[in-house]
Amino acid sequence: AQTVTQSQPEMSVQEAETVTLSCTYDTSESNYYLFWYKQPPSRQMILVIRQEAYKQQNATENRFSVNFQKAAKSFSLKISDSQLGDTAMYFCAFMKHVSNQFYFGTGTSLTVIP
């Protein structure tokens, strides 16, 4: 199994501020995909953002953007203008190309403070 590490078990941010969640991974694959998923208390996993490893350009989705450093095997998530609804567990995940094997990190619990 691939290793995905999230070193920040818990984080908090003031509403409207910016926060960055860290993720590193270990793989010998050259082609793969990286994801950030959000899991609110309802347990529903929601896709936040997706990055293809062969693309150098960092993915963005509205207030969410990533900093993908392939050589360093780092994939951080930046949330701008944090909102109360962003409070959730955030999981970094890795998907192998072709086999589509999919592995999660340990998660970061984010709390947005009003």
Next chain:
Amino acid sequence: EAGVAQSPRYKIIEKRQSVAFWCNPISGHATLYWYQQILGQGPKLLIQFQNNGVVDDSQLPKDRFSAERLKGVDSTLKIQPAKLEDSAVYLCASSRGTSTNEKLFFGSGTQLSVL
């Protein structure tokens, strides 16, 4: 488009009993995943199917867990006999399985409590 359906939503059993979970993936999705998520942890992959074949079951405790995906559509995950440490949320997910623009879609999960 209908999402990934899972049932039951909750299940409470005593240790050594048996339990089964059901998953219906999004129509046309070839790949189906079962994950175990223990409270406070990230989901752990138990088994991955591509159509009705197994891609990865390296982390499935095969002495007590079994899973099948008949006709490459619905899937069931069974635990027999259950242990206290099996208390967790069991998540089912599916993807198209085409290796292009792939992403996983998740069901709402089954929360299992083993007493």
